[in-house]
Structure formats: C-alpha cells, structure tokens
Amino acid sequence: MFYAKQSRRIFIRDLSLLTGAFMASGFMSPQAAKTKMKLGLVTYQWGKDWDVPTLIKNCSAANVHGVELRIKHAHGVEPTISEARRKEVKKIFSDSPIKIIGMGTNQQYDFPDQDNLKKSIEDTKAFIKLSADIGGDGVKVKPNAFHKDVPHKKTIEQIGKSLNEVGKFAGEHGQKIRLEVHGEETQELPNIKAIMDVANNPNVYVCWNCNDQDLIGGGLEHNFNLVKNRLGDTVHVREMNIGTYPYQELISLFVNMDYKGWILLECRTDPVDKVKAMIEQRDVFSAMLKEAQARKK
DSSP states (O other): OOSOHHHHHHHHHHHHHHHHHHHHTTOSOHHHHTOOOEEEEESSSSSTTOOHHHHHHHHHHTTOOEEEEETTSTTOOOTTSOHHHHHHHHHHHHTSSOEEEEEEEEEEOOOSSHHHHHHHHHHHHHHHHHHHHHTOOEEEEEOOOOOTTSOHHHHHHHHHHHHHHHHHHHHHTTOEEEEEOOSTTTTSHHHHHHHHHHOOOTTEEEEEOOOGGGGSTTOHHHHHHHHGGGEEEEEEEOOTTSSSOOHHHHHHHHHHTTOOSEEEEOOOOOOSOHHHHHHHHHHHHHHHHHHHHHHOO
16 A cells, blocks of 8 residues: 555645635636636656655645656656556545546667567557556557668657557557657657658647757747647646747647647756645746746637
8 A cells, every 4th residue: 555544544634725715815826717728747756756645745835737657766666566546546636636647657669679669569568558447548658769771761650659559459448649750850840750750540649849940940839830730738848037048939849739738847957845846837937828828829
C-alpha cells in the first residue's frame, strides 16, 4: 500500500478541505473559465521526487489539475507494478481533483538495430496497458534521432511505421500515442511533419515541445501550421516567464484554434518551493490566456 489507512483518511480529508477552499475563493480566473485549455504538470524536475500522495497534494495546492507521469520517478508508477497496485493508483487519482493524463516515456523508434526497435515497440505496448489500467489516456514517445550512414528518409519511414503499429495497439486500449517534438534534427518541424505523413494512424498525435528549433525557417506560426492538424491534447512548456521563447505568441495560436488540451509544465529550474513556483506559472499562464483572448482573431 502507498500509505496506512489512517494516513489515507487524513490525506483525503486535508485534500477535500484544500480543494473546497480554492473553489470557494474563486481561484479559477475568469479568463481560464472562458477556455478549455488546462494547466498541468510533467513530473520532470518539479515532481520527480514526489510520491503519489505528495504529487496530488502539491498539484491541488497549486490549482494544477493534471499530471503526465515520467518514468523512474518517486511516484513509482511503472509497467512492473502489480494489478492490485494499478487499481490502487487509479482509485487514489479518481478520488482526487488531479487527472492522470498518461505516461511520459523515453520510447523511441529510430534505432538502426532492429532488435532494439522491436523491444521499444513492445515496451511501448506495456506502457499503453499501464496507462489504461491507471486511468490515463495516452503515452508520450519520442522520434528520437537520425543516425550516421542511415538516410533520413529511411529513419523517418521507420519511425512513422512504428508509430502506426503502436497507435493501432493504443486505440484498442482506449489510449493515444503522443509524439513529442524531440531529438537532434528530428525536433525540426518539417521532419516531424514528414514522420506524421507516414504515421497516418488517426490515434497518433504531435506533442508540441517548445524548442528553439520551432523558430527556424519560416518561424513559429509557419512551423506550427505544419503540424496543426495533427496536434493532440498535450503541450510541453518550460517556465513561461524565463528566456526568449515566444510563449505569448504560442498561447495565442492555441487560443485561435480553440485548443482544448493540456499545457503541461516541464520546467527545468530547481526552486526550493516548487508549489510556489507552480502557482507563479499558473498566474503567468492565466495572464497570457487573457492577453491571447483579447487579441483573438
């Protein structure tokens, strides 16, 4: 068990009081109420050391109501857990205001070695089953790289065909495949589009990842439009008030397309008070939404 029954009762009691306080105080901003875009967390840096109860408690305190669970983190949700543990994880989250968005994996399909490719496909299928069992609705994967002496076109076709295979399997389990815009060269949006042109299974989606490479060539809006019709329900962002990435422009692009998915914090800094940092990002996100809605075309 994750914790003793007494601790669980205390946890649920405190969580209910906390959630009620936020609802009563009108913590949801008016601009957030106008959109179906939602702010969530990737357990990358800020959530990697939190077990499941702590993750739920801290996300609730920050009014951040969805999580993508990265592997090999303190939450302990891995394909190796038992059926009973999977049911327990699902119940803990379903009894809370926090939604499991799915699993964030490192599975990739660019391997020149075909045995490695087959293993990654089978491992992806195990994560698909896990996500379905715990109440998630998708699995994040990566392209992930081009290789010396392997034509780019061959790698693109291999990745796309692999995505079709895992996408079909995911669909049979009520799950989605989310291809993160990631990897040296593969993260360039023309290459992601080429991969997605091969990966024509409708259950395979693009997870926008806010890389500097999004701005090359024709710029952000041009590259955004290359994959706009294949975007899924997850977007990864870093700290939206740090650096030069044009987050306001990006949020406006999503508002203009009436995006209804999750904007997930995949932050890279290491603040001492991570709940406070999430609250700060929530406020930044809310302000950007307000500005984007005022400008909406």
